[in-house]
Amino acid sequence: MVLLCFINFLLIMKPNLQVQSKVQPLLWDCRDGGTPSLHVLDQRLLPHEKKYLELTSYKQVIEAIKNMTLRGAPLIGITAAYGMALAVNEVKAIHELPLQIKRLKSIAEEIKQSRPTAVNLKWAIDLVLNDIAGDCHGMPLQEIITKRAVWIHEDDAMRCQKIGEHGAKIVETCRSKSLLTICNTGALATGGIGTAFGVILTVHKKNQNIKVFAAETRPRQQGARLTTFECDENEIDCILISDTACGHLMQKGEIDLVIAGADRIAANGDTANKIGTYQLAVLAKENNIPFYIAAPLSTFDLSCKSDSDIPIEERHAEEVTNINGKSICVSGVKVRNPAFDVTPAKYISGIITEKGILCGDYIDEIKNVFNEVTFA
């Protein structure tokens, strides 16, 4: 039944998607009459084991986001929207609609707090809240929210495809054969083929014969664990390197282009992304290598004017001190573990969005693109 639902979902989207990944991180189980559930590929077990967890409550969704069963800013947003759909179950006992909505708003706040830096989460939840705030025309809350969650999911897949197409032109124009990327920004991070990785996959599908350097991305090693996995599944030539080797390979002329995703982009183009991204941007500039960010417009947070408005989440010390269940250092050592850093716009050659490439004067470019866009 889950499989059927997954196939239906694919059938709906297929006509519009030329490039597809072989990796699928989320399945929405929507069988008629039963309690809906969300099947989430447990990314903590990858690449060694492919196991889906079945989530039936919004509390489980929060836990899955917090403990990184899944990650990636767009995928977190999509999952959060499905989490709101699961939450409807818990307000069914409340008889009056306004009180149901009041409770859902409080749940929405709880879900928003699960990963404070990922702006897509806030964006997705706010879309859901907006839908149920107005006149529902007698449509059940479950149906309204599920419809929106599926829309956010499909919408993200379309955005990924467009980012892939725009980005592929950049890679072709730069004649880049050897791309360096950090973290994981593929199907495992989004509702479609990915952002930065979506560009890589699009170029690959065009038989451009590219080579991808995947930076390990300590502390959580998403590059080593997930990007090598997605490359392998999609038969892309991939080379794993330590985060310490990125600069050396740039210096030696082995990297043609650096491409990364984003967790939040300020109104001036300053970009928060996985810790280590800022370093790559500085090193790329120093070695005259183009450095691109790929992200959907949902990643922009215009309420942040610049880097100083972006909160940086610090995560558990154990992420740094323990690998594969074993300590790598003396016990009791102090740790700093910022999960993100901010790359100032001046280091970014361009931001690849579903609406095209932003570059040059980012403040104006971002303002213009948002003036043209009307979100559903």
Added chain:
Amino acid sequence: MVLLCFINFLLIMKPNLQVQSKVQPLLWDCRDGGTPSLHVLDQRLLPHEKKYLELTSYKQVIEAIKNMTLRGAPLIGITAAYGMALAVNEVKAIHELPLQIKRLKSIAEEIKQSRPTAVNLKWAIDLVLNDIAGDCHGMPLQEIITKRAVWIHEDDAMRCQKIGEHGAKIVETCRSKSLLTICNTGALATGGIGTAFGVILTVHKKNQNIKVFAAETRPRQQGARLTTFECDENEIDCILISDTACGHLMQKGEIDLVIAGADRIAANGDTANKIGTYQLAVLAKENNIPFYIAAPLSTFDLSCKSDSDIPIEERHAEEVTNINGKSICVSGVKVRNPAFDVTPAKYISGIITEKGILCGDYIDEIKNVFNEVTFA
């Protein structure tokens, strides 16, 4: 007996060493009449276990250097010299002295090949070869070579102390309270208190209340495993960070000074060191943070004019793909694993040597310091 020999050794050096580390990586077992042996602290087991391996042949010394039972350019040089002393055992069956020396020369070449980038190895072996090439005045080869090995060991301890003193002045002048370092450059890497770490220890002993950020230093994690250990043993305030967090902390103004060791320094100041050092130098420059190299003059290789003459060793893929005995990526992924990178001299604020600080026009400074120095 080993302990006695160790104590004797310490007693000899003590009068001249104001700053001492609580960590001891090498013990030369020189009991009268018996076969000499070298006890090496197995650094691969640190910080979880302190275990000494007893080496009785030069082949075991080569193996220990190759498999990184011990590491650190100066310590490799010292160990190699003791390895030559152990090799004498194997030429005893040869009756004529010139043939014994011929065989030792061939063994010397074998030892030199164990870590091609570390120039101290070549330097130490050449000192030994020079001693036995001339008139030995009837002194046994064993005695000549052992004397030289102990001299190299003690000499390195003295150099470390002087580097520590010169470096401490820099740290004081810069009023640096928060130092970032990479890899391990302490007692575990040298014959004394260390190079970059020796500076840190010297400042610490003066009660300067400093804080050390230890970069993990993937792939082999010498920062996480060894520098946190040495800080702990010497009660230095230490904070472990991922290699990806270095740039962010510099950008946020949390690092006052970066200090690193060196594996080989060219005649123009270009410095080969642990992979990841170049990145730190570029990031330090971008954030107006002083970046210092600390190394004894034995690390200079004037036969290398610049970076392009320095060979960069590529090591096993398993160092990148496996941590704590478990793979971190899909099986069969390609890997690049350069063990070192080269930091061009233009990024280096100064090179702290036992003869003082070199800075400005490195070509002249290095030429001058070597004109003043006569090696024993």
